[in-house]
Amino acid sequence: MRRIIRKITSYFIPPKKPTVPVYGDEPLILTRDEHNISRSDLDKAALDVLYGFKRSGHDAHLVGGCVRDLLLGLEPKDFDIVTDAEPDEVKQVFKQRCQLIGRRFRLAHVRFGRLVIEVATFRGQGEGQGSTERKDRFGRNGKFSGAAREVDDAGRLVRDNVYGTMEEDAWRRDFTVNALYYNIKDFTIVDYTGGLDDIDAGQMRLIGDPETRYREDPVRMIRAVRFAAKLGFKIEKYTEAPMVKMASLLRDVSHARMFEEVLKLFHSGVAVQVFEKLRHYHMFEHLFPLTDQILSEEQDGFPRMLVIEALKSTDSRIRQGKTVNPSFLFAALLWEPMLQRKNEHLDSGMHHQDALFAAANDVIEQQIKCTAIPKRFTAQIREIWSYQYRLPNRQGDRAQKLREHPRFRAAYDFMGIRVAAGETELQEVFDWWTLYQEKDAVEQVAFANAVERPERSKKPRKNRNFYRKRSQTNRSQTNE
Numbered sequence: 001m002r003r004i005i006r007k008i009t010s011y012f013i014p015p016k017k018p019t020v021p022v023y024g025d026e027p028l029i030l031t032r033d034e035h036n037i038s039r040s041d042l043d044k045a046a047l048d049v050l051y052g053f054k055r056s057g058h059d060a061h062l063v064g065g066c067v068r069d070l071l072l073g074l075e076p077k078d079f080d081i082v083t084d085a086e087p088d089e090v091k092q093v094f095k096q097r098c099q100l101i102g103r104r105f106r107l108a109h110v111r112f113g114r115l116v117i118e119v120a121t122f123r124g125q126g127e128g129q130g131s132t133e134r135k136d137r138f139g140r141n142g143k144f145s146g147a148a149r150e151v152d153d154a155g156r157l158v159r160d161n162v163y164g165t166m167e168e169d170a171w172r173r174d175f176t177v178n179a180l181y182y183n184i185k186d187f188t189i190v191d192y193t194g195g196l197d198d199i200d201a202g203q204m205r206l207i208g209d210p211e212t213r214y215r216e217d218p219v220r221m222i223r224a225v226r227f228a229a230k231l232g233f234k235i236e237k238y239t240e241a242p243m244v245k246m247a248s249l250l251r252d253v254s255h256a257r258m259f260e261e262v263l264k265l266f267h268s269g270v271a272v273q274v275f276e277k278l279r280h281y282h283m284f285e286h287l288f289p290l291t292d293q294i295l296s297e298e299q300d301g302f303p304r305m306l307v308i309e310a311l312k313s314t315d316s317r318i319r320q321g322k323t324v325n326p327s328f329l330f331a332a333l334l335w336e337p338m339l340q341r342k343n344e345h346l347d348s349g350m351h352h353q354d355a356l357f358a359a360a361n362d363v364i365e366q367q368i369k370c371t372a373i374p375k376r377f378t379a380q381i382r383e384i385w386s387y388q389y390r391l392p393n394r395q396g397d398r399a400q401k402l403r404e405h406p407r408f409r410a411a412y413d414f415m416g417i418r419v420a421a422g423e424t425e426l427q428e429v430f431d432w433w434t435l436y437q438e439k440d441a442v443e444q445v446a447f448a449n450a451v452e453r454p455e456r457s458k459k460p461r462k463n464r465n466f467y468r469k470r471s472q473t474n475r476s477q478t479n480e
Helices: 002-010 044-055 065-071 087-097 166-172 195-201 210-216 219-231 243-252 255-266 271-280 289-295 306-319 326-347 352-367 375-390 398-403 408-420 424-438 441-449 464-479
Strands: 028-030 060-063 080-083 098-101 107-112 115-121 149-151 157-160 180-183 189-191
Touching: 044 060, 044 080, 044 087, 044 107, 044 115, 060 065, 065 180, 065 195, 087 098, 087 107, 087 115, 189 195, 210 219, 210 243, 219 243, 219 255, 219 271, 255 271, 255 326, 271 306, 289 326, 289 352, 306 326, 306 408, 326 352, 326 375, 326 408, 352 375, 375 408, 398 424, 398 441, 408 424, 424 441
Parallel strands: 080 115
Antiparallel strands: 028 189, 060 080, 060 180, 098 107, 107 115, 149 157, 180 189
16 A cells, blocks of 8 residues: 555655665565465475574575565565575574585575575675765674675676675665565565566666676676566666677676576576567577577578477476476577588588587587586487487387487477478478377387388499408508
8 A cells, every 4th residue: 555655646746765766765665464475375495494593583584586476476486585694604593404505605505305495694785886885895793704795807796795784685686676575574575676666567677787787797687588578577778778788798607607597598488588588689699609690591581480489399398387308408499500510511521420420519519618518418419419310210110219219209399390390391200200109019010110111222332242352452462
């Protein structure tokens, strides 16, 4: 009700303060009857952690995406907690359940079986942000913290273990809609940065100066894209303005971290929308440069559709609660660059199998300069590609051997997206494998035996004895 009254009166009374909250403003607090979040919506493990802190005398709040999603009526993927307890104190509260991790951001992981609740200490303000009176890197109670906040020459944040208050922590977060706190003691929601208003407006707004924040951590740009696509939000104009100009900073992010971020982008359930936004803001070219170059060219007068079909398939599986394999995603994103490179090797005189292996190595080697891909996935990518040429050879006992391979299903699905993307010459083979999987074991044998064997090449076979006799002659001449 207070939010509604504030909005109505703002039309008649000129605001004395800026419409966007600033550091030092009183927070907006929603009481239990002013929001829709209930304890029954929270994960039991998260509640156990919150009440564990409460019993030990520490303040603890749910924070970030889980609060945002609960307010929007969505099911949170994770429940993150922030507290006034420092990492060593968190360890004392939860003992063996707790593991301290991280160098850049010191965090605690509290384990409940396979489930992990991430706990962070309230972050303090570094130099140049928050209160203008705070010029040094201080921890709580005004004492100097040994774990300093460090920024490299390019403006990237390399260490950030300065602890502070909840208000300081709020202004250190990335987006306003991720800076909302749920207090387990009185069930209130606390908003320092205007996140509630931005949820109402349906927009992603970065906290602080966008260029400075993007230089500190370029991944914030692709997080803006992911959240905007996932929530159906727009990106606020000042947050959006520097993105195209600064997209190249993504090349400086750790390749291992970028692999994880790419999976979050394309396994979000809205991969098609994410892909379109990445291309709009010229970020995709820094994540998948070979693919972006191919996509800028038409194929037989039509746009290349394989990537779109692969992302549609991934979104569909996620909506159905099915598993998704990173190797399938990367195989689809890198397929056409691999084909182009393979054709170049064929033109140079390589045999098909050698050209395929060489092209796969070339493309994967180039891609890992942008996003690291673990070896177990690169091996699977190669198998998916290789099976595109093996699946048509399905006659006799070959069909069963192909069907038993661990990568068969991914290869079959991959062929399906190739058909959906317009490769109609594969339709017959794809339909055959679809029917084959629906039959029982006896029917499968008869079905595979009925497949006509491909005609052998009419080129005359060279007599193997010719090479044997010739080599024997050469050896005898050498001995003489």
